[in-house]
Amino acid sequence: MRTPVSLLSLAALLVASCQAKLSIKAGKATISGADATVTHTVNLEPSKTAQLKLAADETFKMVFTVFDDEKNVDVMPHQAFLRFWDEQTEDEGIVPVKVARDGKARFSMNIRKPPIGLPPTTGDPLKVSLILGSFTYEGAVMPLFDITLPPSGSVPPHPDEASYHPQPEIFHTFRPDQKLPPKPISFVFAAYTLAPWLVLIGFLAKLPISLTPTTKTIPFITCLAAFEGLLIWYWVDLYLGQVLTYGAALGLLTVVAGKRALSA
Amino acid sequence: MAPPKTHQVSSQSTTTVIQGLWKTYVDDTPSKLKTIDAFLVFIMLSGIMQFVYCVIVTNFPFNAFLAGFSSAVGQFVLTASLRSQVNPLNKDLFKAVNPQRAFADFALGSIVLHFFVYNFLG
Numbered sequence: 001m002r003t004p005v006s007l008l009s010l011a012a013l014l015v016a017s018c019q020a021k022l023s024i025k026a027g028k029a030t031i032s033g034a035d036a037t038v039t040h041t042v043n044l045e046p047s048k049t050a051q052l053k054l055a056a057d058e059t060f061k062m063v064f065t066v067f068d069d070e071k072n073v074d075v076m077p078h079q080a081f082l083r084f085w086d087e088q089t090e091d092e093g094i095v096p097v098k099v100a101r102d103g104k105a106r107f108s109m110n111i112r113k114p115p116i117g118l119p120p121t122t123g124d125p126l127k128v129s130l131i132l133g134s135f136t137y138e139g140a141v142m143p144l145f146d147i148t149l150p151p152s153g154s155v156p157p158h159p160d161e162a163s164y165h166p167q168p169e170i171f172h173t174f175r176p177d178q179k180l181p182p183k184p185i186s187f188v189f190a191a192y193t194l195a196p197w198l199v200l201i202g203f204l205a206k207l208p209i210s211l212t213p214t215t216k217t218i219p220f221i222t223c224l225a226a227f228e229g230l231l232i233w234y235w236v237d238l239y240l241g242q243v244l245t246y247g248a249a250l251g252l253l254t255v256v257a258g259k260r261a262l263s264a
Numbered sequence: 265m266a267p268p269k270t271h272q273v274s275s276q277s278t279t280t281v282i283q284g285l286w287k288t289y290v291d292d293t294p295s296k297l298k299t300i301d302a303f304l305v306f307i308m309l310s311g312i313m314q315f316v317y318c319v320i321v322t323n324f325p326f327n328a329f330l331a332g333f334s335s336a337v338g339q340f341v342l343t344a345s346l347r348s349q350v351n352p353l354n355k356d357l358f359k360a361v362n363p364q365r366a367f368a369d370f371a372l373g374s375i376v377l378h379f380f381v382y383n384f385l386g
Binding site: 179189192193195196200203204207208224227228234235243258262263 | 295296298299302303305306307309310313314316317321322324364367368371375378379382385
C-alpha cells in the first residue's frame with residue numbers, strides 16, 4: 001500500500017514542478033581584444049536584445065546562471081544551446097553551452113578557432129537565442145543578442161558538383177516511317193500473286209476428277225469452310241479466347257462430320 | 265564432226281528423257297495424285313510470286329510477307345506429306361496410316377497452320 005501512495009505523490013510533484021519555468025540571471029557578455037583587454041561589456045537580460053560585433057582577432061565570453069523563476073533556485077538544465085540564426089540567408093547553427101551543477105554557465109568563442117556548430121556568416125548580424133531544455137521544468141527559448149561576425153570563406157565546390165547540373169538535351173533521330181508502294185504497283189502485283197489461282201483452276205478443269213460434293217462429304221466441307229470463316233473473323237474482330245472457344249466447339253463438329261465423310 | 269554430233273545427241277536425249285518422264289507421269293499417275301500435284305504447283309507459284317514481290321518492290325509490312333510466305337511453305341510441306349502418304353506405291357512404308365487418316369491429319373494441320381498465319385498477319 002505504501003508504493004502506490006508514494007508514486008501518486010511523485011506524480012503530483014512532477015505535475016507541480018512542470019509548471020515552473022527556467023530563466024537566466026546575472027548574464028554578462030564581454031568582448032576582449034587580442035591582448036586580452038576587455039573592449040565591450042554588456043548585461044544580458046531575457047527581454048532586451050543587445051547588438052554586438054566581433055572582429056577576427058577578438059574573443060567573445062559569456063556567463064550566466066540558470067534558475068527556476070518560481071522557487072528562485074539555481075538549477076542545472078538537461079540541455080542548453082545557443083542558436084545562431086541568419087535572417088537573410090536563413091542559415092542556422094546550434095552550439096551547446098556547458099552548464100555546471102550549480103546552474104552557472106560559461107561560453108567563449110574565438111573566430112580563429114570557431115565552434116563547429118556556427119553557420120556560414122555573410123556580414124549580416126546573426127540573431128543569437130538561448131534554448132534551455134529540462135525533463136523536470138518547462139523549457140525556455142530566449143533571444144539574447146545580435147552579433148555580427150566576420151564573413152566566412154566560400155565553400156570549395158564538391159568534386160562531384162559537375163555531374164549534378166542539367167545535362168545537354170538528347171535528341172533522338174528516328175528512322176523515317178516505311179511507306180507503302182504506289183497503288184498501281186500494288187494492284188499489279190496483287191494480280192500477279194492471285195494468278196496462281198487461275199493456274200490451279202486450269203489444272204483442275206483438265207483433270208478427270210469430280211469436284212462435286214456428295215451428301216457424305218458436304219457436312220465435312222461445310223465445317224472446314226466454317227473454320228476458315230472463323231479464322232477470317234478472328235483476323236478482323238475476335239479475341240484469342242473467343243476464337244479458341246468457338247474453334248473447340250467447331251472442332252468437335254468437324255471431327256464428327258469428318259469421321260462420317262472419310263468412313264468407307 | 266564427232267563432237268557436235270554427240271552434243272546434238274545428248275541434247276536430243278535430254279529432251280527425249282524429259283518427254284518420256286512426262287508421258288509416264290501422265291499415263292501412270294492416279295488422278296488423285298495429279299490433283300494433289302496441281303495443288304502443289306499452285307502453292308509453289310504463290311510462294312514464288314510473294315517472294316518476287318518482296319525482293320522487287322518492298323518488304324514493308326514484313327510480318328505480312330512472313331505470314332504469307334510461311335503459309336505457302338507450310339502448306340507445301342503438309343500437301344507433300346499427304347501425297348507421299350496416299351501414294352499407293354508407298355503403302356508398305358505407311359502401314360499404320362491409311363489414306364483417310366492421312367487426309368484427316370492434313371486437314372487438321374492445315375487448320376492449325378492457317379490459325380498461326382492469321383495470327384501473324386496483323
